[in-house]
Amino acid sequence: MPPESARSRLLVAAPGLLDPNFARTVLLVLEHTPEGALGVVLNRPSDTPVGAVLERWSDVVSEPGVFYSGGPVASESLIALVRGPAVDAQGWVPLFDGLGSIDLADTPADTPPLDELRIFAGHAGWSPGQLDAELAAGGWLTVDAAPLDAFTRAPEELWHSVLARQPGRLAWFANAPLDPSTN
Secondary structure, three states, X not given: OOOOOOOOEEEEEOOOOOXXXXXXOEEEEEEEEOOEEEEEXXXXXXXXXXXXXXXXXXXXXXXXOEEEEOOOEEEEEEEEEEEXXXXXXXXXXXXXXXXXXXXXXXXXXXXXXXXXXEEEEXXXXXXXXXXXXXXXXXXXEEXXXXXXXXXXXXHHHHHHHHHHOOOHHHHHHHHOOOOHHHO
């Protein structure tokens, strides 16, 4: 039986995942098929203001108004996540509950009204079967996403807060030390 798709779910780095690209990260999975997977890291803001690169989007981007590091792959490519009314507009790719992505080649005037917008430079990518193997090995915890996770005003707390809201023993991980072997 093929593994269940993690599309539109969160991948939370397990406490033992010490790879500096992903330690204590929370990723939103945008695509997960037999051909591979793609997601963006939600909790790594950069110091680069959106207006310095994409001036036309600077007035509509959510606070703090900077690019987020979406992952170590293709850091020159941009992915925009938005929250707003689900629309059938060109360039809109829905995920769940009014959350989706839009094409940044358009202008803000060409898009439907947006409640939130965050832009990610780069992404995380997995080849066929790679994410499934990492999940099976326990490198990631897969949990349901909330629409506002992608727009948190406290990205440094996202890893902890996502785990703390989970039921049962999964919530215990929220208080794990950075390196569990030191516990």
